[in-house]
Amino acid sequence: MTMRFVSIFAIVLFLVTKANVSCNPLQLSACANAITSSTTPSSICCSKLKEQRPCLCKYMKDPRLQKMISSPNAKKVATTCGSPFPNC
Known part of the structure; x- marks a missing residue:
């Protein structure tokens, strides 16, 4: 019973966390160097x-x-980070 409650709580927490994403493109400034110069993205960027x-x-x-x-380098950075672009 306790394990089931913990599992349900974890799923709800995950969904709430994902729903509260604050869209702020400035957060991606950590990726600017990797996108513009084809360098390896930092862990912060990823x-x-x-x-x-x-x-x-x-x-x-x-x-x-x-x-x-939508640049090829941005898509490369996303793939390198293990977070490919969604199909929009």
Whole structure:
């Protein structure tokens, strides 16, 4: 009974955490160097990219962000970080 409660609590916590993502493209500034110069992304970049993943489709629709977010290097960074771009 206790294990079942813990499992349900963990699932609810995960869903609530994912639902509370604050879309802020400035959080991806840690990835700017990797995107613009094809360097290996830092662990901070990967962490921020995974955190902001639910927002990427929104960013790709923004004309100010679209060029950088949809660039081949950005997609390479996402793949390197283990967080490929969603299909929008």
